[in-house]
Amino acid sequence: MTRPLDPAKQQEIVQLASSGMTRNEIAKKVGCAPATVSRWANRAGIEFDRSATQSAVAARQMDLKALRSEAALRTIRRVIQLDDMFYGITDIKDLRELAATVRDTSISHFNISRLDMEDDSLVEVKGQFRDFMSDIRENAAFIEWRDKQQILEQPEQPAIEPNHRQDEP
Structure with missing residues (x-):
């Protein structure tokens, strides 16, 4: 009390x-x-002047929006770097790792950006992400198919017989 x-x-x-x-x-x-x-x-019927507080809050919100914008720009640059790496990958494990990194980076970008974006822009970002992940899945399917073909086309190795020496009793 x-x-x-x-x-x-x-x-x-x-x-x-x-x-x-x-x-x-x-x-x-x-x-x-x-x-x-x-x-x-x-x-006592007295109100405090809240304009200084409102100005400080507005300034802080602008600062945070600028920080989010910078973070979103960094994540989209990272996705572009990953996109450039995509076309040189020939190993399925590397491709899966790239896909996971792109997914995580894109989700980060989306989560940062959605705070300040219009709904139409969010739909566009989602569409671009979906297209990129579809390309990765197609490339993964091709690499898996190619790897299976290479295994099937390998000539069978003759069985190696153990060496028998003639001079053994």
Whole structure:
């Protein structure tokens, strides 16, 4: 249970709030919680100027959007690098590893981008990802087929008989 606020502190909160001091400044000066300051100011019909807080929040949101944009750009660059690697791969294991990396990187890009993108752009990103993964699956099927053909076309090796020496008794 909270202790009742001393009437002198209540009066001081109202006086400081009327003078234009911020809620957090008053809370520090008086030694109480910011919510207590808000409650007593509201009871006295005083509202705090929230424009500084709103400006700070808006600036922070813009900073975070810029950071997300940079991260999205890095992930899309990585997908482009991986796409360039795709055409040189001839081993199925390497192709599967590439596909997993592309999938994970694309999901990261999508998750970062969806916070700031329009729905139409998200549909386009999903479509590009789907197309790229389809290309990887087709290449994987070709590599598997090619590997099977190479195994089938290999000539059978004659069985090697053990050496028998003539001079053994």
